[in-house]
Amino acid sequence: MTTTAVRAPERAAPERLPGAWGLGLRRGALEIRQFFRQRDQVVFTFAFPVVFLFLFASIFSDDVRGAGVTASQLYVPAMMAAGIMSTSFQSLGISIAIERDEKVLRRLRGTPMPPAAYFLGKIWLVLVTGLLETAILLAVGTAFYDVDLPSSAGRWFDFAWIFALGLTACALLGIAISSVPKSGKSATSVVVLPFLVLQFISGVYISIDTIPDWMLNIGALFPLKWMCQGLRGVFLPQSAQVLEQAGSWEFGRIALVLGAWCVGGLALCLLTFRWKNRRDG
Amino acid sequence: MTAHANERAVDVRGLRKQYGDVTAVDGIDLGIRRGEVFGLLGPNGAGKSTTVEILQGQRTRDAGEVMVLGADPAAATRAWRSRVGIVWQDESAPAELTVRETVRHFARYYPRPRDPEEVIGLVGLEAKASSRIKALSGGQRRRLDVALGVIGGPELLLLDEPTTGFDPAARRQFWDLIRLLADEGTTILLTTHYLEEAEALADRLAVVARGRVVAEGVPAELRDRYGTGATVTWTDTGGTPRTERTDTPTKTVAELMRRFDGEIPGLRVSRPTLEDVYLRLTGQEDAR
Secondary structure (H helix, E strand, O other): OOOOOOOOOOOOOOOOOOOHHHHHHHHHHHHHHHHHHOHHHHHHHHHHHHHHHHHHHHHOOOEEOOOOEEHHHHHHHHHHHHHHHHHHHHHHHHHHHHHHHOOHHHHHHOOOOOHHHHHHHHHHHHHHHHHHHHHHHHHHHHHHOOOOOOOOHHHHHHHHHHHHHHHHHHHHHHHHHOOOOOOHHHHHHHHHHHHHHHHHHOOOOOOOOOOOHHHHHHHOOOHHHHHHHHHHHHHOOHHHHHHOOOOOOOHHHHHHHHHHHHHHHHHHHHHHOOOOOHHHO | OOOOOOOEEEEEEEEEEEEOOEEEEEEEEEEEEOOOEEEEEOOOOOOHHHHHHHHHOOOOOOEEEEEEOOEOHHHOOHHHHOOEEEEOOOOOOOOOOEHHHHHHHHHOOOOOOOOHHHHHHHOOOHHHOOOEHHHOOHHHHHHHHHHHHHOOOOOEEEEEOOOOOOOHHHHHHHHHHHHHHHHOOOEEEEEEOOHHHHHHHOOEEEEEEOOEEEEEEOHHHHHHHHOOOEEEEEEOOOOOEEEEEEOOHHHHHHHHHHHHOOOOOOOEEEOOOHHHHHHHHOOOHHHO
């Protein structure tokens, strides 16, 4: 007989918990399924920027003096930028605030789901809806408002990184602002007001050469102004650069600002994200 | 250290929690053994939910020591969360998904989940498995909550008023489920304000009132310890009903026999029920 009794451990080797990437993908699929099952939300999300594009581009359609473009053409990239921000910033800001209020987040926090999986799921959702939204606006723009698809591989590349960086920055800002409203009911107003103001001072509704410089400078602190500018650079002829504040597209600067917002937005999310609303502290 | 079978699943000492000026939990001690079904009984606002939320790792505490499955829930890890099942008081499942989609999805969070179809059957939602959650009744949603609480095959299940909104049949079915899980060795803590539920399920009970444990023990033992005395009821000669509370009911009946010289009209002698004990302990006697 051995003197040391070796007791079999009650639990075998430490169990492997499911990984964040895989769960993030599954959460993404689930988020997308939930999104598309809410018919009115789907219609509202996708129709809103199209309706605005139709209204603005049809009301203002004159040639812009000395720029070689029409006002309608200016509205196509502007609405695409607003569409990207609406599918990311606005929809996440509102939906996460509601999920927090309805204790969906708290329930997830009570499971061993890694927090990263939740955010990855949201990113998949935003990527799919953002791509769809952009594709719809691009289709409308090329079909009715005389905008051409990017003419070279370089322009497509610019389109891709502006989309990716802009979407990421706005999604992170949306996650961050979701912690601001006290309840799910107030979320819509809290999120929509800043978005609306930004659309006015970033060159979405009002042409960039009409907005007072001081307003534009405030707009320039946020991603939307740079997304609009970059997409104009992708879709408009070089002659339209005269309308810009700096007289050029400034692609390098756009990448820098949007990149900085991605990093800053991530830091903001990590610092402020709450799984419960304030009452449940 | 290895986990010993006699180690306590839950160990709470001097737990306190205040919300502003209101003291919700005022020095609670609890010890729950592994494999035990423990009932936390008390009126609304007694501090039951706050206590359970602290044990879940969902709420901070102001003072006290808390160990749940050998760890402080305030520093919960993913591995710890995978061993603890939670059934919340308010339902919060995604409305647009079906029961099956939701249960299957939650199963993926756990290293060793139970079979989703089996769990759907255990809570009696087979017929609703393909229905969207928004189409479920309140009681059916609660049953889904129970399903999501047990899908991970937890060692410890924390249930906060799990049967609120259940019809009697669903409640019986839920009791069977709890007994089944207990037989499998799951440690269960449930809060309730249904006395018959606590009596039917719990191996041991703690009665909580105003943030403190006012009594603790096996249900029958509680009744014997605190349920002293009896109530004697009869009808007086004038036809008026009379009630007397006494520690010596036999003596009272003997006196009445002398007075009535034989048969006592409307005589009834009753021992306090667990409900009487509960109401007395929680200071709600007058509510009767």
